[in-house]
Amino acid sequence: MLTLEGVSKTYSGGVQALNDITLTVPPGMFGLLGPNGAGKSTLMRTIATLQAPDSGAIRFGEIDVIADPMALRRRLGYLPQEFGAFPRTSPEAMLRHLATLKGVAPQDRDALVDDLLVRTNLYDVRRKSVDTFSGGMRQRFGIAQALIGKPELVIVDEPTAGLDPAERRRFHNLLADIGDSVVVILSTHIVEDVAELCPQMAIMAGGRILAQGAPADLVAGLEGRLWRKLIKRGEPVEAQGQIISTRRLSGQLEVRVLADVQEAGTQPAVPSLEDCYFATLRTHGHQTGDV
Numbered sequence: 001m002l003t004l005e006g007v008s009k010t011y012s013g014g015v016q017a018l019n020d021i022t023l024t025v026p027p028g029m030f031g032l033l034g035p036n037g038a039g040k041s042t043l044m045r046t047i048a049t050l051q052a053p054d055s056g057a058i059r060f061g062e063i064d065v066i067a068d069p070m071a072l073r074r075r076l077g078y079l080p081q082e083f084g085a086f087p088r089t090s091p092e093a094m095l096r097h098l099a100t101l102k103g104v105a106p107q108d109r110d111a112l113v114d115d116l117l118v119r120t121n122l123y124d125v126r127r128k129s130v131d132t133f134s135g136g137m138r139q140r141f142g143i144a145q146a147l148i149g150k151p152e153l154v155i156v157d158e159p160t161a162g163l164d165p166a167e168r169r170r171f172h173n174l175l176a177d178i179g180d181s182v183v184v185i186l187s188t189h190i191v192e193d194v195a196e197l198c199p200q201m202a203i204m205a206g207g208r209i210l211a212q213g214a215p216a217d218l219v220a221g222l223e224g225r226l227w228r229k230l231i232k233r234g235e236p237v238e239a240q241g242q243i244i245s246t247r248r249l250s251g252q253l254e255v256r257v258l259a260d261v262q263e264a265g266t267q268p269a270v271p272s273l274e275d276c277y278f279a280t281l282r283t284h285g286h287q288t289g290d291v
Helices: 040-047 069-073 091-101 106-119 135-146 165-178 191-197 215-220 273-283
Strands: 002-010 016-025 028-033 055-060 076-079 153-157 183-188 200-205 208-213 226-231 242-249 252-258
Touching: 002 040, 016 040, 016 208, 028 040, 028 191, 040 153, 040 183, 076 135, 091 106, 091 135, 106 135, 135 153, 135 165, 165 183, 165 191, 183 191, 191 273, 200 215, 200 273, 208 215, 208 273, 215 273, 242 273, 252 273
Parallel strands: 028 183, 028 200, 076 153, 153 183
Antiparallel strands: 002 016, 002 055, 200 208, 226 252, 242 252
């Protein structure tokens, strides 16, 4: 289990990227959901020991991460939002090189690399240059390198951004398989990724954790309090309750409203994780970009 207590980070210039983050991450898939600029990547880099927080504590099992970062690195697999590979290098050669750097015994490297290439569906292209890979193939290669050394904690930062639906589905299946046995933190701004993969999650914005729990429990908090109404083009967008989101629907504008009492012209709406996400952001004063 990964625990964070009171973790804060302020960059030069006074920008506070992390503000008193307290979080418990159990084994399995854990979704960290938030808009761009929420502080998610800063938090992932801090957990991965690429930077130290200004204050707070981070523990992974018996490891004091801040006091002994090397102990965590031996158990960590990390796929950052952007990563590179040597040009004109095959995934097979690159994985073998990384396995050497991670201290995998020479007699074990070939079997390990073959296993990772099969698990990530890259075995048939193992000798092609990574430069020629599609976005989804590069992400699968990124996961392969993150899994070298049988990590107990895997961090993936915005892994499905820009992937087509087929590649996104393959990547989801791969992450779900990994999450059966280790702690996997999925940092993303894509609600569907968390809804489909994660039994536990947190919503983050402005450097703070705004909500944490099981997606179903968070969504249940909107039951009986979410309403919808359709507005014709040119009509004013207004409501007595809190407007959490809007979208175009069959030539009209659908307005989702959070209120304890139904108001005239609205109908009950079935809440989703997206509604919960928008409602959480709006309740804490963060703009959602569509209202």
